[in-house]
Amino acid sequence: MIATHDSLPIAEARQTSLGLYVTAKEAYDMWQADPGLKILDVRTPEEFVFVGHAPMATSIPFALQTYEWDPEKKALRWEANPEFVAEVKAWAAPDETILVSCRSGGRSAMAINTLAAAGFTKVYNILDGMEGSQVKDPESVFDGMRVKNGWKNSGLPWTYEIDPERMKLPPRQSRTFVAGNEHD
Amino acid sequence: MTTHVAPTAQAPREVPETNKTSLGLYVSPQEAYAMWKADPEGVHILDVRTFEEYIFVGHFEFAKNVPLVFPRYDPAGPSMPGRPPGCSGELNPDFVAKVKEVLAPSDTILVMCATGGRAAMAVNLLAQAGFTNVYNIITGLEGDRIDDPGSVYHGKHMRNGWKNAALPWCYEFHPDLMWISPDD
Numbered sequence: 001m002i003a004t005h006d007s008l009p010i011a012e013a014r015q016t017s018l019g020l021y022v023t024a025k026e027a028y029d030m031w032q033a034d035p036g037l038k039i040l041d042v043r044t045p046e047e048f049v050f051v052g053h054a055p056m057a058t059s060i061p062f063a064l065q066t067y068e069w070d071p072e073k074k075a076l077r078w079e080a081n082p083e084f085v086a087e088v089k090a091w092a093a094p095d096e097t098i099l100v101s102c103r104s105g106g107r108s109a110m111a112i113n114t115l116a117a118a119g120f121t122k123v124y125n126i127l128d129g130m131e132g133s134q135v136k137d138p139e140s141v142f143d144g145m146r147v148k149n150g151w152k153n154s155g156l157p158w159t160y161e162i163d164p165e166r167m168k169l170p171p172r173q174s175r176t177f178v179a180g181n182e183h184d
Numbered sequence: 185m186t187t188h189v190a191p192t193a194q195a196p197r198e199v200p201e202t203n204k205t206s207l208g209l210y211v212s213p214q215e216a217y218a219m220w221k222a223d224p225e226g227v228h229i230l231d232v233r234t235f236e237e238y239i240f241v242g243h244f245e246f247a248k249n250v251p252l253v254f255p256r257y258d259p260a261g262p263s264m265p266g267r268p269p270g271c272s273g274e275l276n277p278d279f280v281a282k283v284k285e286v287l288a289p290s291d292t293i294l295v296m297c298a299t300g301g302r303a304a305m306a307v308n309l310l311a312q313a314g315f316t317n318v319y320n321i322i323t324g325l326e327g328d329r330i331d332d333p334g335s336v337y338h339g340k341h342m343r344n345g346w347k348n349a350a351l352p353w354c355y356e357f358h359p360d361l362m363w364i365s366p367d368d
Contacts, residue, residue: 044236044240045255045257045271046234046236046237046240046255047236047240050234050236050237050240050241050298051240051241052340065235065236065239067235067364068364069359069364076235076239076364103240134355141350144354144355144356146355155336159339160339160340160341161266161339162266162267162268164266164267164268164269164271167267167268167271169257169259169268169270169271170257171257171259
């Protein structure tokens with residue numbers, strides 16, 4: 001059973017200044033009732049292409065993956081997309097309803113707070129995102145896998161196919177190369 | 185470490201033309217995992233997908249990651265068919281050099297990508313460079329797409345491959361197994 005957002009505890013990392021939340025299933029129902037409704041996917045272009053995406057979503061990445069290891073956080077560093085707000089403004093008006101998705105609700109919250117600060121007012125966080133949370137059950141063969149909730153696990157349509165009109169690529173060339181050439 | 189470990193008896197298999205290699209060595213994901221399990225020090229699994237695929241789609245925990253191709257976005261640059269303007273892939277010019285830093289030409293190396301195409305290109309490049317025991321893990325990590333318009337999974341990478349064979353995979357990674365930056 002897919003919970004409605006009312007019954008989901010909203011982790012601090014998923015909370016937004018606008019306080020508007022939906023589940024993936026609720027987002028899809030809203031879009032079906034009004035196919036003009038805008039769905040924004042803020043993951044990296046690579047996630048959009050390789051992990052898959054909702055066919056009606058538009059890709060405007062909020063942050064990009066760098067290849068620099070952060071030894072303190074034990075993770076690869078992220079880098080903000082400097083064109084994020086400008087790209088969203090070119091695509092939607094500040095009073096339009098926008099449903100925002102990422103992997104599992106964290107980056108979309110950051111993106112929404114950034115948009116709210118830029119004057120957007122009706123921006124919902126899709127709490128469980130495209131992939132959903134990881135199963136936390138060491139006895140399960142799915143332990144650690146993202147099969148708990150989220151758009152892809154809710155029986156909603158998704159695809160690998162690209163509509164070039166729906167991808168707003170960040171202004172960036174391949175990263176490792178540029179750095180590598182500097183060292184050569 | 186320069187052991188050559190042969191796979192167990194192989195069932196006849198069909199390898200698509202694009203996934204064939206000059207060495208003619210092929211294993212299924214199940215065979216690859218069994219070979220690695222039998223000799224984790226002597227058998228090396230090499231994942232040639234992009235960093236983003238390795239991280240976001242997931243990977244075999246102990247696979248070394250040296251990308252064969254990097255994603256590239258450059259509005260003024262070339263586009264791949266079906267991709268947004270400026271979205272393309274660029275061959276990693278340091279691929280063979282980087283593999284040579286971590287593996288020897290006589291090592292047993294099992295190469296995987298998403299479905300077996302890039303892995304074949306990687307095997308051919310390594311063969312040209314003098315590597316002799318390099319296998320293509322056919323069907324790759326993700327596997328081929330289901331070709332059945334009546335299936336709700338039509339078009340999804342769910343036909344075969346490592347992930348669909350219930351072999352272990354994860355999102356967490358060991359940075360020392362990845363070529364994170366060129367000056368590592």
